[in-house]
Every structure is written in structure tokens, then in C-alpha cells.
Amino acid sequence: MLKMKKWLENNIFKIKEALSKTRRDVARYVPTTENININVDEEFYDSLLEKFIKADVGLELSEKIINELKKNIKVGAVHGTPLQIEKNKLQEKIKETIKSQLPEGEVPGPHLQNGIYLIVGVNGSGKTTSIGKLARRFKDGKQKVLIVAGDTFRAAAGEQLDVWAKRAEAEIFSPPEVKKPDAVVYAALKKAKNENFNVVLIDTAGRLHSQINLMDELRKINSIIEKFVKPCLGMAPNLEKLIVLDATIGQNAIVQAELFSKAIGLTGIILSKLDSSAKGGVILNIMNKLSLPVKFIGTGEQIDDIVEFDFDEYLNGLIM
Ligand SMILES: Nc1nc2c(ncn2[C@@H]2O[C@H](COP(=O)(O)OP(=O)(O)OP(=O)(O)O)[C@@H](O)[C@H]2O)c(=O)[nH]1
Ligand SMILES: [Mg+2]
Numbered sequence: 585m586l587k588m589k590k591w592l593e594n595n596i597f598k599i600k601e602a603l604s605k606t607r608r609d610v611a612r613y614v615p616t617t618e619n620i621n622i623n624v625d626e627e628f629y630d631s632l633l634e635k636f637i638k639a640d641v642g643l644e645l646s647e648k649i650i651n652e653l654k655k656n657i658k659v660g661a662v663h664g665t666p667l668q669i670e671k672n673k674l675q676e677k678i679k680e681t682i683k684s685q686l687p688e689g690e691v692p693g694p695h696l697q698n699g700i701y702l703i704v705g706v707n708g709s710g711k712t713t714s715i716g717k718l719a720r721r722f723k724d725g726k727q728k729v730l731i732v733a734g735d736t737f738r739a740a741a742g743e744q745l746d747v748w749a750k751r752a753e754a755e756i757f758s759p760p761e762v763k764k765p766d767a768v769v770y771a772a773l774k775k776a777k778n779e780n781f782n783v784v785l786i787d788t789a790g791r792l793h794s795q796i797n798l799m800d801e802l803r804k805i806n807s808i809i810e811k812f813v814k815p816c817l818g819m820a821p822n823l824e825k826l827i828v829l830d831a832t833i834g835q836n837a838i839v840q841a842e843l844f845s846k847a848i849g850l851t852g853i854i855l856s857k858l859d860s861s862a863k864g865g866v867i868l869n870i871m872n873k874l875s876l877p878v879k880f881i882g883t884g885e886q887i888d889d890i891v892e893f894d895f896d897e898y899l900n901g902l903i904m
Pocket of ligand 1: 705706707708709710711712713714741744788789790791856857882883884885889
């Protein structure tokens with residue numbers, strides 16, 4: 585419990601840290617940390633728009649935010665005088681405006697709930713790493729965690745997962761004789777049920793040989809899980825289908841999420857590598873375009889580098 589509490593306290597710090605590359609582009613319109621007055625003129629709006637676009641907030645949403653901000657700020661303006669606003673007040677206005685322009689998409693946490701987690705995403709997005717990090721969180725919370733090697737196609741995939749399972753001190757299920765991912769998943773779920781595991785984290789392939797279709801394989805895995813989950817709904821196994829999206833790729837993340845969502849019906853997003861990205865504004869774009877909640881954020885390569893997404897903390901980290 586103590587570790588879990590520490591994790592939540594770390595959240596704010598880690599989100600701020602992870603956004604530092606993005607912030608360089610979005611928030612550095614203010615050169616000091618003092619609460620100075622800012623000239624809010626066309627030049628200010630133009631540079632803010634440019635920064636939003638650079639951070640991959642997306643043109644359409646960026647323009648919407650700026651136009652609304654102009655309206656919000658005009659309301660308090662004295663006619664004819666050049667507009668100057670205290671930095672703190674201006675930041676609050678920007679945050680309020682961003683919020684007002686997004687659909688109410690955020691699902692309140694905590695997102696770290698026991699259950700079955702199917703983790704999908706293109707190769708290199710951060711699936712295996714995120715599974716290791718999540719496993720560790722659950723282990724810290726004293727849960728019984730099973731990690732499932734659902735990527736049976738790539739030889740090194742099992743080894744990489746094994747490294748993370750050891751780091752997290754979680755059990756791994758990776759039967760060498762089973763070659764089909766859906767068969768591995770089926771056997772793993774049976775084991776989890778029989779042996780009372782309360783968390784199952786399923787790793788999947790990000791790319792297959794060209795003759796095998798990734799989406800078909802994922803559909804097969806998905807239908808195994810759904811069939812399995814249905815009869816034991818009385819036991820309420822929570823099923824999460826999370827896509828791992830690499831924050832450094834910016835707007836392409838949206839295309840990927842749509843593709844996987846169409847195939848298996850996602851329940852949320854893990855946004856990895858926010859720490860290496862200058863495109864952290866993509867979260868706003870995701871919230872605007874997809875009705876999928878961002879549930880976790882990857883903030884580095886170490887096992888502790890994952891936080892629960894919190895919209896207010898995110899905005900505070902973005903606009904500071
Ligand atoms: N900086 C940073 N690096 C990350 C993060 N998450 C993952 N990575 C790095 O991204 C690379 C790919 O991560 P993997 O977890 O192997 O990705 P994967 O989706 O399992 O890849 P495949 O198994 O090839 O499909 C590794 O070098 C990780 O260290 C993160 O939050 N921040
Ligand atoms: Mg992997």
C-alpha cells in the first residue's frame with residue numbers, strides 16, 4: 585500500500601517531467617517563472633497556435649482553442665487599451681479553454697484495476713515494456729500476476745518478456761510447445777482461473793510475417809478472451825484491451841488506434857515514451873478525435889516509469 589501511495593504522489597512529478605520536451609514548444613512563450621504581465625496580441629496568439637501545432641495538438645483543434653481563447657479573453661478587455669494579462673491568469677484561461685473544447689472523454693481513475701489486460705500495438709511501440717511496468721505496479725499492490733507470452737512469432741519476443749517478468753517478479757506463461765497465440769492465451773486463462781491469478785497481462789505481436797495478418801491473429805485472440813470472460817462474468821473479470829501508442833509519432837497514433845479499434849474494440853490507451861516526445865500535445869488530439877480514454881503514460885525506460893493519466897495534471901504540466 586505504501587508503494588502504491590508513493591506511486592500516486594510521484595504521478596504529478598513524473599507527468600511534468602515527461603512533458604518537458606513538449607513544453608519547450610508549447611509553454612515557453614513566457615520567459616520567466618515570475619507572475620509577469622503578458623501582452624496578449626495577435627503575435628501572442630500566432631505563436632501559441634504555432635506551438636500547439638508543433639506539439640501535434642492538430643490544426644483543427646488548435647485553431648478551435650485559439651479562437652475560443654480570443655473570445656474568452658475579450659470579455660474582460662477594456663476597449664482600446666493593449667491587453668496585458670498576468671501570466672498565472674492567462675495560463676488558467678488557456679487550460680479552461682482547452683477543456684471546454686474537448687468532449688467529456690475522461691474516465692475517472694484509478695485505472696489500475698485487477699483483471700485481464702490484452703496489450704496491443706505496432707512493433708516497437710512499447711507493449712512489452714509497459715507490461716513489465718504494469719506487472720510491477722500490481723505486484724507492489726500484492727496482486728497475483730500472470731504475464732502471457734502471446735507473441736509466439738518472433739523468437740526474441742518471449743525472451744524480452746521474460747526479462748521484464750523477472751524484473752517485476754511476476755510469473756510468466758510461455759509454453760514452448762504451443763505455437764499459436766490464441767492457444768497460448770486460452771491455456772493461460774485456464775491456468776489463471778484455476779490458480780486464482782487476479783491480474784493477467786497478455787503481450788502480443790506488433791508485426792507478423794507478411795503472409796499472416798496481424799489483425800486476424802488479434803481477432804482470434806480477442807474472441808478467445810471474450811468467450812472466456814462471458815461465462816465467468818459472475819466473477820466479474822475486468823477486461824481491458826489497451827493499445828500502446830508511441831507519443832513520439834504524434835498524429836499517426838490516431839490512425840493506429842482506429843485500425844486496432846476496428847479489429848478488436850479497444851477500451852483505452854497507454855501512451856508510451858512521453859518523456860522522449862516533443863509531441864505530447866497529441867493527447868489532446870486523441871481526446872478530440874477518438875472516444876478512447878488515455879489510461880496510462882510511459883515516462884521512461886525504467887520499471888517505475890509509468891503513471892496513471894490525469895487530465896488536470898497533464899494540463900498543468902503542459903501549460904506552465
Ligand atoms: N523513453 C522511453 N522509452 C520507452 C518507453 N516505453 C518503451 N520504451 C522503449 O521503446 C523500445 C521498444 O519497447 P518494447 O516494449 O520492446 O516495444 P514492443 O511494443 O514490445 O515491441 P515489439 O515486441 O517489437 O512489437 C524499448 O527500447 C523501450 O525501452 C517509455 O515510456 N519511455
Ligand atoms: Mg514486445
